[in-house]
Each structure stands twice: as structure tokens, then as C-alpha cells.
Amino acid sequence: MSEHEPQVHGHCDARFAAVREAFEENFRDRDELGAALAVTVDGTTVVDLWGGWADAARTRPWDRDTLVNVWSTTKGPVALCAHVLADRGLLDLDAPVAAYWPEFAAAGKEKVLVRHLLSHRAGLAGLREPHSVAQLYDWELTTARLAATEPWWEPGTRSGYHALTYGFLVGEVVRRVSGLLPGAFLEREVTGPLGIDFTVGLPEKESGRAARLVRPRAAPAGEQARVFGQLAPAALAALTNPVVGATEANTPEWRAAEIPAANGHGTARAIAALYGVFAGRGAYGGRRVLSPEAAERVREGQGSCRDLVLGAGFAHDTEVGLGLWLSGPNGSYGPNPRAVGHDGFGGSCGLADPEAGVSLGYAMNRMGPHIADDPRKTALVKALYSAL
Known part of the structure; x- marks a missing residue:
């Protein structure tokens, strides 16, 4: 790299x-x-790289332990919490x-199954009444509104991305079964024992390590209006009620809240480790987190379809498993259609391929305009599989 380009640090096996x-x-x-990138093969770290800047003004270098909000890449660890409970016989998917959650039966939802929540098929992609960012920080209010609301479509029939409501x-459900919010449950059962540097929300004492997110370059106003004009009401609710982005995610209030679909903070190394549990068929770092059968269930496809929220942004159908997206014929997570993963708004990604024994974690702070399949992530995944 030239002297004018950011220096890349860390380790990368020659292969x-x-x-x-x-x-x-x-x-x-x-x-x-x-940005930072980590790759494990059979539980061994073979790539651990970082570089660039932790702020838009380029005053803080991105270092080995820089944390960043990874948006929906958080959903994989949250799904892991549910699967741990199911594996122990405490939760029936x-x-x-x-x-x-008895209150959830309201408004015709008595037959919605736990598996529908995990696979974005509950019909609750967004709330029907206006919900502010400040109200999003209120766990009791948000969950009470979700329990009371009517589904946008018949639950179980189609997937529609539950961008914020998923968590x-x-x-x-994790809280009702375990007594702990998912962030605390994840820490007690997974990240604490395995020493994984990942939290839902961010403790104030760690704020000095956090990179600041930088918003995507804005599309022309006319193009934005055209895109939003094509969205169905459920998609508008999922993506704009409320609108959140880099500005909100950089605030102390966002970091202090529990928003398990969107405000996980960690390193790329931590993402690779968490998705490494799925790649390792339930085991990582010499510890078993899930039985092999439970780990396999995570990628149990729930039916391919044009997603009711994201469909306008894709030229193909997609398929969600029980918490993670299948790579499928479009190869979002590499050439193995049974590989799984989850992207975060703006670019981040976690990937797990049990057949190859591979996990990948990618985290960055300059957000792109994509909810999924950012070109930076796609280039990294393609390079990884070219080396296997």
C-alpha cells in the first residue's frame, strides 16, 4: 500500500x-x-486484520481492540441464545x-410459533403505530406494543425482514424463559465463558474503544422518494418506524439501550468467534455451546420466497433458517448453499460454513447504502473461498 493509504495491521496466514x-x-x-476482518478455520484463527480510522476526521486509528456497532450482525448471537435454551429443553421452537409470553396471543397471534419469530415469518416486521427512537429504548413499552399489535400478513406463510422488531x-421469549434479557444471557452463557469481546449495547466504560459510525453517502432525493414509494406498508413500518442510522447509533442513549436486533458491539474477532459456534457444529474454543443437532437446526430452511420487506432490493428469492440466512443459489455467504450468515446494515457480516469449518467476521464504520451484500463484504467472501 502507498504511504497515503491506511496501514493494515495484524496477521494473515500465507495461504x-x-x-x-x-x-x-x-x-x-x-x-x-x-475496518477489521477475522477468519477461523476449524476453530483456528487464520486471518486477523485491522486498519484505517475509527472516526470520520481520521484522528483515531482503528486498533486491534476497536469495537463498533454491527447492526443486524447482532441477530446471529441473539438467535444463538434461543437455540441454547431449546437445546436444554427449556424452549420448544x-x-x-x-x-x-401470554400477552402475545392478542390480535390473532395465538398460533404464531417461536420458529416464526426466528425466521422473520411472524408478520410483525414493524409496529403499526408511530414509534420513536426514544420509545425504542424502552424495552417494556416496545415489547408490550408488539404483543398487542396485529400481524401485517398471515404468520408462517412468508418471510418479511423484522429489521428492529426481531430482537x-x-x-x-429469551427473557420469559431465562429471566435475563438476551444481552445478559449471552454474556452469562457464551461470551463470558469463551472470552468473546461482544456485547448487546455497550457498557459506558468501553465507550473509548468504540469507532464512530459514518452514514452512507446519500442517494439523490428523487431516488430516495422513488424507492420508498415502492415499499409496501409492512416494509415501510420495518425500515422507517423509527428511522435509525449512524447518528443515533453514535449516541450514549443508543449504546445504553438493549436493542438485540441492531446494537451489538464487538470486534471482527468476536463476530468470527460467535459465528464460529455454528461453523464448529456447536463447539468453539474447546467448549460445547450447542449440541451438533441444535447447531444444525439453526440452518433449517423455512422456505424460499421473495422477502416481503427486502424483496424490492433483491433480484432473487432468499431463504431464512431459524435465525440465520442461507447462502442459497445466490451465494451471499459463499458457494456452499448450506452456509449461513447475517449481514448488518451498512456492511458488517458474520458467516458460518460447517462443511468448510470456516467462520468470518467483518466490521467497519463507513456504512454503505446496503442492508445486505455490501461490495466490500462480497469481495472478502469471494477471496476467502478462492483460498480454501
Whole structure:
């Protein structure tokens, strides 16, 4: 790299030189600001890279332990919480949600199953009444409104991305069964024992390590109006009620809240470790988190369809498992259609491929305009599989 480009630090096994090259190309050719990347193969870290800047003004270098909000990449760890409970016989994924959360039966939702929550098929992609960002920070209010609301479509029939509501829905079931909010449950059962640097929300004492997110470059106003004009009411509710972005995510209030669909903070190393539990068929770091059968269930496809929220942004159908997206024929997580993963708004990603024994974590602070399949992530995944 030239003296004018950000320096990339860390370790990369020689076999994965193409991955390092793609990471460097993201800075040179794809407008990367600050980022980190980690890859594990059979539980061993083979790539651990970071570089660039933790702020838009380029005054703080991105270092080995820089944390960042990774948006929906958080959903994988939240799903893991539910699967841990199911693996212990404490949660039945085929039971009605109301068996654990009685208030949820309101407005015709008595037959909605736990598996529908995990697979974005509950019909609750967004709330029908206006819900502010400040109200999003109120767990009791948000979950009470979700329990009372009517589904946008017949639950179980189609997927529609539950961008913000997913974490409250799955998270409230975790709380009703375990007595803990998902962030605390994840820490007690997974990240604490495994020493994984990832939290839902961010403790104030760690705020000095956090990179500041930078908003995507704005599309022309006319283009924005055209896109939003094409969205169905359920999609508008999912993506705009409330509108959240880099500005909100950089605030102390966002970091102090529990928003399990969107405000996980961690390193790329931590993402690779958490998704490494799925890649390792339930085990990581010498510890078993899930039984092999429970780990396999995470990628149990629930039916391919044009997503009711994200469909306008994709030229193909997609399929969600029980908490993670299948790579499928479009190869979002590499050429193995049974690989799984989850992208975060603006670019971040976690990937798990049990057949290859591979996990990947990617985190960055300059957000792109994509909810999924950011070109930077796509380049990294392509380079990874070229080296396997």
C-alpha cells in the first residue's frame, strides 16, 4: 500500500494472502474508512486484520481492540441464545409464542410459533403505530406494543425482514424463559465463558474503544422518494418506524439501550468467534455451546420466497433458517448453499460454513447504502473461498 493509504495491521496466514489483498483493496477501491476482518478455520484463527480510522476526521486509528456497532450482525448471537435454551429443553421452537409470553396471543397471534419469530415469518416486521427512537429504548413499552399489535400478513406463510422488531420478539421469549434479557444471557452463557469481546449495547466504560459510525453517502432525493414509494406498508413500518442510522447509533442513549436486533458491539474477532459456534457444529474454543443437532437446526430452511420487506432490493428469492440466512443459489455467504450468515446494515457480516469449518467476521464504520451484500463484504467472501 502507498504511504497515503491506511496501514493494515495484524496477521494473515500465507495461504490466505488473497483475503488480505481484498481487505486492502476495500480501502483503496471501495471507500473503506476503518475496518477489521477475522477468519477461523476449524476453530483456528487464520486471518486477523485491522486498519484505517475509527472516526470520520481520521484522528483515531482503528486498533486491534476497536469495537463498533454491527447492526443486524447482532441477530446471529441473539438467535444463538434461543437455540441454547431449546437445546436444554427449556424452549420448544414449535410451541406457540404465547405459551411463554401470554400477552402475545392478542390480535390473532395465538398460533404464531417461536420458529416464526426466528425466521422473520411472524408478520410483525414493524409496529403499526408511530414509534420513536426514544420509545425504542424502552424495552417494556416496545415489547408490550408488539404483543398487542396485529400481524401485517398471515404468520408462517412468508418471510418479511423484522429489521428492529426481531430482537425484541426473540429477546422477550429469551427473557420469559431465562429471566435475563438476551444481552445478559449471552454474556452469562457464551461470551463470558469463551472470552468473546461482544456485547448487546455497550457498557459506558468501553465507550473509548468504540469507532464512530459514518452514514452512507446519500442517494439523490428523487431516488430516495422513488424507492420508498415502492415499499409496501409492512416494509415501510420495518425500515422507517423509527428511522435509525449512524447518528443515533453514535449516541450514549443508543449504546445504553438493549436493542438485540441492531446494537451489538464487538470486534471482527468476536463476530468470527460467535459465528464460529455454528461453523464448529456447536463447539468453539474447546467448549460445547450447542449440541451438533441444535447447531444444525439453526440452518433449517423455512422456505424460499421473495422477502416481503427486502424483496424490492433483491433480484432473487432468499431463504431464512431459524435465525440465520442461507447462502442459497445466490451465494451471499459463499458457494456452499448450506452456509449461513447475517449481514448488518451498512456492511458488517458474520458467516458460518460447517462443511468448510470456516467462520468470518467483518466490521467497519463507513456504512454503505446496503442492508445486505455490501461490495466490500462480497469481495472478502469471494477471496476467502478462492483460498480454501
